Amino acid sequence: MAAHRVVVIGSGFGGLFSTQALRGRGDVELTLIAKTTHHLFQPLLYQVATGILSEGEIAPSTREVLARQDNARVILGTVTEIDLEARTVTSVVLDQTTVTPYDSLVVAAGAGQSWFGNDHFAAHAPGMKSIDDALELRGRIFSAFEWAELATTPEDAAAYLTFVVVGAGPTGVEMAGQIAELSRRTLARDFRSIDPTSARIILLDAAPQVLPAFGEGLGASAQARLEAMGVEVRLGARVVDVDESGLVVESANGTRERIESACKVWAAGVQASPLAAQLAERSGAGLDRAGRIEVLPDLTVPGHPEVFVVGDMISLNQLPGVAQVAIQGGRYAARQIANRLDGRPADGPFTYRDKGSMATISRFSAVASIGRLQFSGFVAWVLWLAVHLVYIIGFKHRVTTLLHWAVSFLGRGRSERTVTHRQLFARAAMEQLGDDFRPTLPLS
Amino acid sequence: MAAHRVVVIGSGFGGLFSTQALRGRGDVELTLIAKTTHHLFQPLLYQVATGILSEGEIAPSTREVLARQDNARVILGTVTEIDLEARTVTSVVLDQTTVTPYDSLVVAAGAGQSWFGNDHFAAHAPGMKSIDDALELRGRIFSAFEWAELATTPEDAAAYLTFVVVGAGPTGVEMAGQIAELSRRTLARDFRSIDPTSARIILLDAAPQVLPAFGEGLGASAQARLEAMGVEVRLGARVVDVDESGLVVESANGTRERIESACKVWAAGVQASPLAAQLAERSGAGLDRAGRIEVLPDLTVPGHPEVFVVGDMISLNQLPGVAQVAIQGGRYAARQIANRLDGRPADGPFTYRDKGSMATISRFSAVASIGRLQFSGFVAWVLWLAVHLVYIIGFKHRVTTLLHWAVSFLGRGRSERTVTHRQLFARAAMEQLGDDFRPTLPLS
Numbered sequence: 044m045a046a047h048r049v050v051v052i053g054s055g056f057g058g059l060f061s062t063q064a065l066r067g068r069g070d071v072e073l074t075l076i077a078k079t080t081h082h083l084f085q086p087l088l089y090q091v092a093t094g095i096l097s098e099g100e101i102a103p104s105t106r107e108v109l110a111r112q113d114n115a116r117v118i119l120g121t122v123t124e125i126d127l128e129a130r131t132v133t134s135v136v137l138d139q140t141t142v143t144p145y146d147s148l149v150v151a152a153g154a155g156q157s158w159f160g161n162d163h164f165a166a167h168a169p170g171m172k173s174i175d176d177a178l179e180l181r182g183r184i185f186s187a188f189e190w191a192e193l194a195t196t197p198e199d200a201a202a203y204l205t206f207v208v209v210g211a212g213p214t215g216v217e218m219a220g221q222i223a224e225l226s227r228r229t230l231a232r233d234f235r236s237i238d239p240t241s242a243r244i245i246l247l248d249a250a251p252q253v254l255p256a257f258g259e260g261l262g263a264s265a266q267a268r269l270e271a272m273g274v275e276v277r278l279g280a281r282v283v284d285v286d287e288s289g290l291v292v293e294s295a296n297g298t299r300e301r302i303e304s305a306c307k308v309w310a311a312g313v314q315a316s317p318l319a320a321q322l323a324e325r326s327g328a329g330l331d332r333a334g335r336i337e338v339l340p341d342l343t344v345p346g347h348p349e350v351f352v353v354g355d356m357i358s359l360n361q362l363p364g365v366a367q368v369a370i371q372g373g374r375y376a377a378r379q380i381a382n383r384l385d386g387r388p389a390d391g392p393f394t395y396r397d398k399g400s401m402a403t404i405s406r407f408s409a410v411a412s413i414g415r416l417q418f419s420g421f422v423a424w425v426l427w428l429a430v431h432l433v434y435i436i437g438f439k440h441r442v443t444t445l446l447h448w449a450v451s452f453l454g455r456g457r458s459e460r461t462v463t464h465r466q467l468f469a470r471a472a473m474e475q476l477g478d479d480f481r482p483t484l485p486l487s
Numbered sequence: 488m489a490a491h492r493v494v495v496i497g498s499g500f501g502g503l504f505s506t507q508a509l510r511g512r513g514d515v516e517l518t519l520i521a522k523t524t525h526h527l528f529q530p531l532l533y534q535v536a537t538g539i540l541s542e543g544e545i546a547p548s549t550r551e552v553l554a555r556q557d558n559a560r561v562i563l564g565t566v567t568e569i570d571l572e573a574r575t576v577t578s579v580v581l582d583q584t585t586v587t588p589y590d591s592l593v594v595a596a597g598a599g600q601s602w603f604g605n606d607h608f609a610a611h612a613p614g615m616k617s618i619d620d621a622l623e624l625r626g627r628i629f630s631a632f633e634w635a636e637l638a639t640t641p642e643d644a645a646a647y648l649t650f651v652v653v654g655a656g657p658t659g660v661e662m663a664g665q666i667a668e669l670s671r672r673t674l675a676r677d678f679r680s681i682d683p684t685s686a687r688i689i690l691l692d693a694a695p696q697v698l699p700a701f702g703e704g705l706g707a708s709a710q711a712r713l714e715a716m717g718v719e720v721r722l723g724a725r726v727v728d729v730d731e732s733g734l735v736v737e738s739a740n741g742t743r744e745r746i747e748s749a750c751k752v753w754a755a756g757v758q759a760s761p762l763a764a765q766l767a768e769r770s771g772a773g774l775d776r777a778g779r780i781e782v783l784p785d786l787t788v789p790g791h792p793e794v795f796v797v798g799d800m801i802s803l804n805q806l807p808g809v810a811q812v813a814i815q816g817g818r819y820a821a822r823q824i825a826n827r828l829d830g831r832p833a834d835g836p837f838t839y840r841d842k843g844s845m846a847t848i849s850r851f852s853a854v855a856s857i858g859r860l861q862f863s864g865f866v867a868w869v870l871w872l873a874v875h876l877v878y879i880i881g882f883k884h885r886v887t888t889l890l891h892w893a894v895s896f897l898g899r900g901r902s903e904r905t906v907t908h909r910q911l912f913a914r915a916a917m918e919q920l921g922d923d924f925r926p927t928l929p930l931s
Contacts, residue, residue: 472917
């Protein structure tokens with residue numbers, strides 16, 4: 044009998060864990076198609092942006108992770124089309140198109156940043172979704188101090204030393220905390236014309252509290268800790284405009300204020316991969332405001348029990364956009380495929396088991412919510428450390444990561460603060476070219 | 488008395504070591520101007536390109552290195568003009584220009600890659616002079632295997648799996664050796680459609696031997712070891728054309744051959760910073776074919792005893808373009824400045840003390856030439872390991888570097904093989920825009 048062809052789209056948590064769950068099955072031929080060659084450990088992206096970790100530590104090669112899984116192959120490509128009738132996936136890499144047929148499909152293409160319909164904000168306040176984003180932000184954050192050192196007026200220096208983080212979810216809180224640590228500790232002695240410790244860090248959110256998903260108590264605790272570090276927390280504040288040199292914020296009472304700031308970070312809002320909308324349209328499923336597809340309780344698309352969607356792309360039971368939802372969804376989908384191949388009945392509907400959530404605020408301080416238990420401060424930070432070390436992929440990355448954390452948390456240093464011209468300006472150049480930039484394969 | 492203003496141009500070995508040699512002098516006010524925010528440990532650039540080390544490990548922040556040197560400030564900028572009469576240095580960062588006056592000047596702006604008048608080769612065969620170069624090459628090398636996996640014909644796959652390194656000096660030898668290790672060991676199990684171990688690696692040079700600076704014996708030894716690893720070494724071979732999909736090589740006997748190859752690395756030839764030509768023209772000093780200025784025996788420019796030039800920019804006694812020449816030159820220049828300030832007579836002419844040279848070929852194998860002693864194989868490799876660990880800056884980088892070497896040399900892995908879209912295509916986008924790409928400061 045021919046092997047059962049499984050195609051997995053995406054190398055994030057959902058894609059990787061569903062692939063690994065089918066390891067060892069000789070009756071499966073799995074193809075993982077992803078637009079990057081790495082698996083991205085997104086929860087630590089903020090540490091790449093702030094110079095603690097290297098790219099390699101949070102973005103191991105997908106091929107390397109799957110090298111010993113003989114039934115899996117990996118191909119590079121951005122999926123542009125899923126043909127539900129023909130059961131094929133079309134992927135594009137530069138100017139080459141590949142069509143891959145499937146018997147079962149797991150779609151785990153994740154979500155990108157959303158600027159809530161204001162895509163022109165992106166150039167001035169980049170998001171935090173990819174290694175390229177993190178490296179660009181690393182460049183912007185460290186360069187802001189360089190520009191300040193060269194500034195010719197105190198006003199310019201102050202605007203360069205004003206950092207605004209939009210969005211007070213875990214990523215925003217972690218970014219604001221790290222920029223504070225950078226300015227207060229790491230860079231304190233590095234400049235001669237400016238005082239890095241005078242940097243102003245503003246954390247904005249339209250919501251009435253920090254870390255809404257963690258509940259009021261932990262939100263207040265996180266806010267107090269951020270404020271003790273010198274972060275200005277502004278809640279009920281909506282961003283109405285962003286440009287190169289600052290942004291305009293509207294308070295809950297309708298008053299508007301302009302903040303001069305060279306370095307803005309956008310950590311608010313996500314938008315599911317456009318594949319969710321495509322699948323919804325073609326299957327008649329609903330779509331929510333964040334572009335997520337309303338899947339059936341078994342994570343499949345209406346009328347297509349062979350097509351699973353997992354992770355950030357789905358709208359189901361108000362699940363949060365966290366790694367565990369993708370991991371458990373990916374494993375669930377793999378188990379249903381295995382059940383069918385083995386002639387076992389399907390499991391019941393997908394149920395998410397909440398293992399808790401956590402966010403670091405600074406070194407030695409975090410908040411964690413695990414079931415009914417809530418932790419903050421040092422205990423939460425130790426929990427955070429332990430959990431993240433377990434989930435970092437590969438022994439070698441665990442050792443270097445632990446060492447880099449020692450450098451940054453016990454010491455004042457940042458091992459990975461290298462900034463290059465291209466990392467800082469590549470996006471600007473590519474955006475300026477727009478459709479005129481069409482790199483091709485070398486042999487095209 | 489007003490402090491003596493020293494300006495140092497460049498954060499490479501010459502600039503950094505001359506700056507550090509003036510540490511603790513309260514009568515000196517030193518400004519280091521460099522076009523990157525990092526010191527680059529160039530001899531290990533090939534390890535960033537081939538996924539062994541992260542950028543941070545070989546490119547520590549110059550500010551961090553100099554944070555505790557109170558008499559030194561660091562500013563970011565590309566020096567465009569040295570006014571020998573007004574004694575000022577003009578530097579540019581994006582659209583901002585800064586003029587810095589000096590009493591003494593140390594010019595250590597280094598050298599860039601030279602394509603021997605064929606600058607159009609650069610787009611197809613990038614050089615190896617900066618972190619951006621190394622990351623672009625990392626992208627090209629690892630991506631070549633990705634393109635091969637997706638190739639639709641065996642000819643295309645073969646061309647993607649053909650790597651050509653031009654230039655058989657230390658950098659070229661090290662790159663060829665590492666690409667061989669990558670294909671034979673690291674990637675051996677990672678692909679399903681192609682066999683990475685079948686990759687063809689060609690090392691070309693117009694010279695009649697590998698590693699000419701190491702003498703015939705070590706050259707032959709390095710060549711034998713490379714060939715044992717499966718590297719094709721072609722000597723007396725001149726590159727006459729390079730394009731997107733391959734290159735044309737002319738043998739010593741005048742016959743030409745085209746080699747289909749998607750990934751080419753240019754490790755041949757250097758060209759001194761254009762500041763050398765500017766200084767030569769303004770001072771009447773000579774200039775050699777590599778654009779290096781003929782300085783006086785005390786490393787100063789004719790008629791300007793306050794202006795020192797060190798490292799790769801100078802033409803003096805046929806000194807090689809190695810780190811030690813820059814380090815010793817930088818220290819010598821700093822000592823002459825100190826002598827004058829202290830009213831001591833000048834030292835004699837600059838004399839270079841050859842501490843030897845070494846090049847790795849593969850894990851556990853290197854060649855080293857130290858005075859009259861010559862080593863090859865494992866002994867030379869242990870020497871290489873020890874010397875490089877000593878020169879890596881900072882304890883934290885030494886520990887992670889040693890760990891990354893263990894991963895790659897004892898194991899098969901590469902910890903830092905992350906490739907991103909921007910890293911691979913940023914240069915192409917910027918070159919396509921040319922003068923139309925003019926990023927400005929955020930507050931401009």
